[in-house]
Amino acid sequence: MYVQEFGSECQQPNQRRVYLSYLDSVKYFRPDVKTVTGEALRTFVYHEILIGYLEYCKLRGFTSCYIWACPPLKGEDYILYCHPEIQKTPKSDKLREWYLSMLRKAVKENVVVALTNLYDHFFVSTGECKAKVTAARLPYFDGDYWPGAAEDMIYQLQQEDGMKQHKKGATKRAITKRALKASGQADLSGNASRDLLLMHKLGEMISPMKEDFIMVHLQHACSHCCILMVSGNRWVCKQCKNFQLCDKCYESEQKHEYRDRHPINQMDKHVLYLVEINDLPVDTKDKDEFLESEFFDTRQAFLSLCQGNHYQYDTLRRAKHSSMMILYHLHNPTAPAFVTTCNVCQHDIEAGQGWHCETCPDYDVCNACYKKEVGISHPHKLTNQLSNERDAQNKEARQFRVQQLRKMLDLLVHASQCRSPNCQYSNCRKVKGLFRHGMLCKIRASGGCALCKKMWYLLQLHSRACKESQCTVPRCRDLTEHIRRLQQQSDSRRRAAVMEMMRQRAAEVAGNSG
Numbered sequence: 361m362y363v364q365e366f367g368s369e370c371q372q373p374n375q376r377r378v379y380l381s382y383l384d385s386v387k388y389f390r391p392d393v394k395t396v397t398g399e400a401l402r403t404f405v406y407h408e409i410l411i412g413y414l415e416y417c418k419l420r421g422f423t424s425c426y427i428w429a430c431p432p433l434k435g436e437d438y439i440l441y442c443h444p445e446i447q448k449t450p451k452s453d454k455l456r457e458w459y460l461s462m463l464r465k466a467v468k469e470n471v472v473v474a475l476t477n478l479y480d481h482f483f484v485s486t487g488e489c490k491a492k493v494t495a496a497r498l499p500y501f502d503g504d505y506w507p508g509a510a511e512d513m514i515y516q517l518q519q520e521d522g523m524k525q526h527k528k529g530a531t532k533r534a535i536t537k538r539a540l541k542a543s544g545q546a547d548l549s550g551n552a553s554r555d556l557l558l559m560h561k562l563g564e565m566i567s568p569m570k571e572d573f574i575m576v577h578l579q580h581a582c583s584h585c586c587i588l589m590v591s592g593n594r595w596v597c598k599q600c601k602n603f604q605l606c607d608k609c610y611e612s613e614q615k616h617e618y619r620d621r622h623p624i625n626q627m628d629k630h631v632l633y634l635v636e637i638n639d640l641p642v643d644t645k646d647k648d649e650f651l652e653s654e655f656f657d658t659r660q661a662f663l664s665l666c667q668g669n670h671y672q673y674d675t676l677r678r679a680k681h682s683s684m685m686i687l688y689h690l691h692n693p694t695a696p697a698f699v700t701t702c703n704v705c706q707h708d709i710e711a712g713q714g715w716h717c718e719t720c721p722d723y724d725v726c727n728a729c730y731k732k733e734v735g736i737s738h739p740h741k742l743t744n745q746l747s748n749e750r751d752a753q754n755k756e757a758r759q760f761r762v763q764q765l766r767k768m769l770d771l772l773v774h775a776s777q778c779r780s781p782n783c784q785y786s787n788c789r790k791v792k793g794l795f796r797h798g799m800l801c802k803i804r805a806s807g808g809c810a811l812c813k814k815m816w817y818l819l820q821l822h823s824r825a826c827k828e829s830q831c832t833v834p835r836c837r838d839l840t841e842h843i844r845r846l847q848q849q850s851d852s853r854r855r856a857a858v859m860e861m862m863r864q865r866a867a868e869v870a871g872n873s874g
Contacts (some may be wrong), residue, residue, distance in 0.1 A: 361413075362439065362659050364501055367644035368421060376590065376644060378417050378425040379501040382659050384439035386673045399461075407462040418578040421640035423588035425576040426478070428505055429456040429784040433857050439659055441666035441682075442674040452861060456572055463576060469686040474577040474602065478506070479570035481586065483563040488603075488624055491586040493559050505858070506562060507574065508851045513561055517554065532745045568866070569858065580642070584609040590640045595632040597622060605632065653693045654824070660847065665689065703810065704729040720814070769822050776832040795834055 362382040389402035397404075414425060430839060432438045432452050450458065466472040475610035482498055500507055544847060564833065566573065579588045583603050595610040597603040600623065613634055619630050654663045665671070692818035700709045700716075702725055705793035709726045717723035719740040719830035730742070783789065794815050823839035831837060 363413075363647075365417075365644075366499075366704055368642060369644075373499045374501075376421060376588075376640075377499050379499075379504065380425060380427045381503055382438050385444055386440055386679055388444070388676050388679060402674065403458070407465060408638075410462055411466045411469065411471055412577065412808050414466055414578065415469075418471060419641075420646065421590070421644040423577070423579040424642075425575040425578065426504070426574065427459055427503065428501065429459050430505070430854065430858060431455050432600060433853060437663060438795075439662060440673045441607055442672035442678075443665060444674050450574060452858075456574070461576060463574070466576075472576055472578065473580050476575045476577070476866040477570045478575055479563065479566050479574035481575050481581075483559060483566065488583055488622060489586060490584045490609075494555050495558055495562075496555075497586075503847070503851055505855060506566065508795055508848070509565060510558060510562055512556055516556070527566070574856075580604055580637075582606040584607050584613075589637055593633040594637055596635050597630045597632055600628045603657045651690060653690055672813075682782060699776050700724045702726040702729055703813070716745055717741070718743055723814075730801075765821070768818060769825075772818055772822055772833055773831075773868070776834065798834070 361380070361384075364379040364381055365699050366377050368376055370376075371482065373487065378773055385406065391401065391407070395401055395404050396618065411869075413474075417425065427591045429452065431452055434449070437443065438479060460475070463472055463475055467475065478485075478498075480676055483493060485493060486826055491497065495790070498506065516806040577588065580594055581588050581591060582605055584605055585608070589606050592607045593610075595605040595607075603622065613632075618629065621631060622632070645725075655661050662731075669685065673682060698721070700714060701707070702714065703723055704725055707726060713727050715725045715727070715730045716736060717740045723738060725738075725742060745800055749828075771785065771787055771791055774785065774786050775795070778785075778788055778792070794811060797811050797817050801812055803809040803812070819835050820839060822833055822842075823836045823861075824838055826833070826840065828836075
């Protein structure tokens with residue numbers, strides 16, 4: 361399970377919110393029996409795990425959790441590589457019901473306060489809700505449906521403005537007075553018109569599938585401002601179910617004229633009773649030990665680790681082996697993660713059957729190429745891996761190799777910024793030479809140039825970890841942008857598949873009604 365946790369240190373609207381982005385499993389649970397309630401024991405256990413996680417988030421001070429009930433595309437894996445053939449991919453409605461049945465249990469156990477959806481909470485103002493319909497209130501999660509759809513819409517609106525296809529006042533005509541009133545907006549001036557137009561279009565897109573965007577309230581929400589209450593008091597109406605106000609909205613309510621108080625448009629007004637809120641923890645940080653590993657940072661990194669090493673889950677035997685290997689990588693982050701590849705013939709090198717450079721951490725040659733001495737023009741000494749097999753298993757030796765690589769990456773950053781012709785670092789000129797070689801080389805890495813391959817290897821390692829928006833290392837931003845585009849393409853395919861599913865569903869409904 362992959363989640364995004366935005367703690368108390370984050371700014372609004374993401375503050376104290378959790379997004380359950382990906383969940384995956386393989387069907388090997390035993391015993392394969394049903395519980396007394398009629399559901400599979402596997403489902404019961406997984407539901408308990410999720411409820412336990414939600415309860416843990418609530419105790420830490422989180423206020424809400426968001427779930428997009430979207431099954432994976434046909435032929436794609438979410439987290440685990442290669443599912444068993446007997447396992448079927450659930451349809452959207454079945455997956456949604458799986459989540460909702462779990463959440464209904466959580467409501468009974470007082471873990472979840474209320475259930476709603478993204479559309480009902482943020483896109484419409486019903487009843488006595490006075491919160492404005494604006495994109496500034498929507499929590500922004502990486503890989504979620506609405507941010508990608510909103511970015512596409514904003515781009516389209518910018519293109520339309522640039523081509524001047526719309527006449528003056530078209531924005532006002534695109535939104536009806538009824539929609540304007542429902543949104544809580546008073547006018548369509550300036551940026552408010554663009555914001556409202558965006559929300560209006562997004563709402564039209566999300567409305568048909570709103571039940572798939574589940575919003576879980578771990579704390580009570582104010583009926584006026586819709587903010588989830590974390591401290592102070594709740595003012596509860598015992599006659600109206602789920603009507604409650606925060607301190608700020610209650611004070612504002614008391615200043616209103618009698619006819620405008622709760623409930624509006626009724627002669628008899630209801631009394632609000634005070635309920636003290638148990639203050640949430642100030643700090644939402646997890647107190648458990650933090651295990652850091654680059655292969656578990658993102659879903660794609662984990663999937664790439666499994667694909668590169670053939671950690672498959674299509675049979676029980678492979679699933680057991682893959683799980684043990686994944687645990688090994690988690691607890692041994694400095695150990696080599698992938699099979700070593702020969703720099704000459706590009707074939708995998710079996711353990712103890714190759715030669716490694718004592719100076720360059722990324723240069724290895726297999727026994728066959730070493731004996732032939734074909735294409736080996738390496739300037740440094742090569743050591744037989746068999747003689748170093750015992751040392752390679754030593755933790756200190758592995759850490760030393762990682763330190764070497766980190767020094768090279770630090771030198772890469774230094775050389776990209778250094779402008780001194782007489783730099784004190786002896787290897788600085790060598791790295792600058794690699795930069796120049798990469799610009800002038802006609803063979804390139806794809807053609808077999810060893811220097812270009814080495815340079816690309818270092819640049820790719822650097823770009824994966826780099827967080828600088830203005831990084832000076834050559835091609836860093838290009839490589840980062842390439843990875844981002846690949847993720848965007850994956851998200852776009854996911855959204856397109858959802859839209860196609862909705863079109864098919866609408867066509868079926870129209871056909872049945874006809």
